[in-house]
Amino acid sequence: MKRALISDIHGNLEALQVVMEDIADQNIHRIICLGDIVGYGPNPVECLDLVMSRCETTILGNHDQATLFDPDGFNPVALQAIYWTREQLELKGTPTQQDLRWEFLGELPRRVDEGELLFVHGSPREPTNEYVFPENVTDIRMMDNLFMRLEKFCFQGHTHMPGVFTESGDFITPERCDYRYKLGPEKAMVNVGSVGQPRDGDSRSCYVILDEEAQSIEFRRVRYPYEVTREKIYAERDLDNMLGDRLRPGR
Numbered sequence: 001m002k003r004a005l006i007s008d009i010h011g012n013l014e015a016l017q018v019v020m021e022d023i024a025d026q027n028i029h030r031i032i033c034l035g036d037i038v039g040y041g042p043n044p045v046e047c048l049d050l051v052m053s054r055c056e057t058t059i060l061g062n063h064d065q066a067t068l069f070d071p072d073g074f075n076p077v078a079l080q081a082i083y084w085t086r087e088q089l090e091l092k093g094t095p096t097q098q099d100l101r102w103e104f105l106g107e108l109p110r111r112v113d114e115g116e117l118l119f120v121h122g123s124p125r126e127p128t129n130e131y132v133f134p135e136n137v138t139d140i141r142m143m144d145n146l147f148m149r150l151e152k153f154c155f156q157g158h159t160h161m162p163g164v165f166t167e168s169g170d171f172i173t174p175e176r177c178d179y180r181y182k183l184g185p186e187k188a189m190v191n192v193g194s195v196g197q198p199r200d201g202d203s204r205s206c207y208v209i210l211d212e213e214a215q216s217i218e219f220r221r222v223r224y225p226y227e228v229t230r231e232k233i234y235a236e237r238d239l240d241n242m243l244g245d246r247l248r249p250g251r
Contacts, residue, residue, distance in 0.1 A: 002026070005192045005208040007034035007121070007157025009051070010063065011041025011085065012196025012247075015205045016050055018224040019195050026209060026220075034157040034192060035061025035108075035121035035128075039078065040243050041196055042232035044085045045092045045101070052104055060108035061121045062129050062158070068105055073129075077240040084238040116152035117212075123156060124149040124189070131159050132189065134171040143169065147187050154189040155208070162193030162206045162219055174206075174219035183215045190217060196229075203250040 004023045009016050023031060033055040038044035040063070051058055066074060066082045067089070074082065089101055111127040112119040120127035124146050136142055146154075147167050164172040167187040174193075181190075193206025200206075204221040211217070226247040233244035 001030075001212045002028050003030040003032055003210045003212070004028045005032050005034060005119075005155055005210055006055075006195050007192050007207075008036045008061070008160050008194035008197060009033070009041070009047050010036055010039050010194070010196040011044040011047050012224075012229050013041070013043035013046045013050075014226070014229045015196045015224040016047050018222050019205050019207055019220075020050065020054060022220060022222045023207070028209065031055045032112075032119055032155075033058040034119060034155065035059045036063045036157065037061065038067055038085045039063030040081050040239075042229065042236055042239060045088050047196075048089075048101055048104070052101070057112055057119070058104075058108055059112060059119055059121050060105075060110050060128055064105055064108060065128055068102075077242065080238055080240065081243065084236065118150050118154040120154065120156050122158045124154050129158075132156065132165065132191070133159055134161055134163060134173075137165060137169050137171045140169070143167075146189065150187060150189070152187055153183060155210070156189060156191055157194065159191060160194035160197055160199035162191050162200060162208075164217075165189040165191070173200075174221075179219045179221075181217050181219075183217065193219065197247065198250040199246075201250050203248055 033051050037048050037051050071082050122128050123130040123132050164181050192208040195205045204223050209218040230244035233239045
């Protein structure tokens, strides 16, 4: 059984559409979204509609949460984008469509636990807001605390940095494992990367295919027309230009 794991779409419709097409090309029909459907990008409503129609499970991300409640800890650029996103959700569609979108966001779980498989946005310890960066592998106390909270494997997003954290203290980038990683007896936390705003120096969208029968994962990178997304961002007064500038370098 294969499932596609996507995360951190951030209102980037062009990226999401290309990723959905690639998932379909792999003959995969089950999709899990690990959160942050909205925020930063110019098409929050359209991305939300697509996730609602295509994903069998969706996790609450911190930007999704901020859209619902008072944002906490957001920088001015991200905060302004959240306020703009709220306006879009209030303006687009019929009242029924608007209500369905708000209800969907309001009912998103913070974690989904399937025994050996745990799905979160942030971390096993704080599923919505905690960042686990590659450099955190040197913080033995932190990593021990995280790994003790999962039975076997955790899949997460939030940092936009794809790779595998091993219980033995390593962070394996997709390039190091030739984009495929065998899930063995050792516990692991897998960051599936970002669909809409990669930050690992690669502008291509990133997602993961989880093959439960083969006990393996594959990191998929797909190109999307980021220049189209950039121009949409530049055209919106309330979206800072830097949100478009960062798409080309993948930063």
